[in-house]
Amino acid sequence: MSLFITSLNSGSNGNCYYVGNNDEAILVDAGISCRETEKRMKRLGLSMQRVKAIFVSHEHSDHIKGIPVLARKYSLPVYITASTLQHGGLILDRDQVIAFSDTMPVQIGALSVKAFTKQHDAIEPHSFTITCNDITVGVFTDIGTPCNNLVQHFRQCHAAFLEANYDTRMLDEGRYPIFLKNRIRGGQGHLSNAQALEVFIQHRPRFMSHLLLAHLSKENNHPQLVHALFTAHAGNTHITVASRYEETPVYTIGGNGAPERHMATPAVTQTSLF
Template identity: 65%
Template sequence: MSLFITSLNSGSNGNCYYIGNDSEAVLIDAGISCRETEKRMTRLGLSMKKVKAIFISHEHSDHIRGVEVLAKKYRLPVYITPGTLTHGGLSLDAQLVVDFNPYEAIQVGNLSVTAFPKHHDASEPHSFVVSGNAVTIGIFTDIGAPCEHVVRHFQQCHAAFLEANYDEEMLEKGRYPYYLKNRIRGGKGHLSNRQALEIFTAHRPAFMSHLLLSHLSRDNNSPDLVQALFDEHANGTQIIVASRYQETAVFTVNAANAGEAIATTPPPISTEALQGKLF
């Protein structure tokens, strides 16, 4: 009774999250290229043949960059709202476009995907929870404020991708112009480390086995800082910082209060590769 999850990439340079069972999977967002998606899944021993649908949270380029090619190549349905489709400027085969409504579960084989609205500066932004095999996975990123929708769904999750975008002091003292700082912290931007930690410590269910900290800012956060911060409060939950440069391992999430990483670890990435991917 398990689901398998991985972050293929997480950050302002691209976001793509894989959730699946033994026979089918979905991608939440497709913000890296089709080629890079395929390459990273192959390294993890995952097959695109199992991917049955793509769900798009909102129209920002770091969430949709690869969707046109992926959908066309694999004839995948793309679940996307009309506003997101329009504002994203996407050219998708009409036969592959599927609208969705918040709070209405969509069945993809034995997986159930439910969307709910979130606070973000996009046309029709949504977060998702994916359920199957008595396991629930949440994908909570690009959230300006921890509203009651986020809290209620987080409390149901055996594992979650939770945004920890910025350290408040680093953002305040950093190089970003004032208007951009306000956009990030202004209620329709991103969650800070502190906000994410408050969600985790106040609303973490006892059965949550994995927390993948996601969408970290390159300039206003530190993977080591946020790892240490959450490790202090982990209370049995495995804390993983999702990278903006490579995929995480694949994690097995069970219905019981337990979980383990499959022995599939991302290869080390070279300094040259890192420099080439900086934005």
């Protein structure tokens, strides 16, 4: 059974990642509105009725602001740690809130969702892998440093969303105040292009068919720059830059790898983040 993946939006203005099979799917984060989530999924030929749960990586607003309406409208369980729920200020029905930990995978139909801790300036941040019939997809954004947890899980992935937030020179020479520059590159913020590329080159498994570069900075990165950087080392891995303005195509992982439907153009034309 193949997995189908798409980024519905990726950036500081909202993050939402879809992973599913023919019968069920999950969203990792829901940082765009319910209406935009519905519109983008409809354009891709995806049904919200297939979505069975939302998993929350951390409490920053660009990852959670769409959750209350989306969860209420579709009666979706929200998998979130107690600390993240408290610090995010989300108002959810009590029976929709389900805690998770990094010790036990969560089963959503045939999907096995595993959480692991990461370095980020949030109260209890996690990333996730989603596995179905020995096909694994990772969602790895908002990571301050390429720690052993990231490397271990990246090595298992047939496809991954991997943060490539900033170009070091653009950040150094850019207009951000020094405290913000230090936050971004200080080990609890975001991965640079160089850090993400090192993870890809050093730890990519031979069976990785797709890499979706995520959470690019509007001010300190450029889609064409990062696409060219990774394509030079891609081999048989298809490189896509996830946009902060639109959805990517739906990619089939474990099948022939082609877009399931190509209703949206690949986001290499993105012009914008932090």
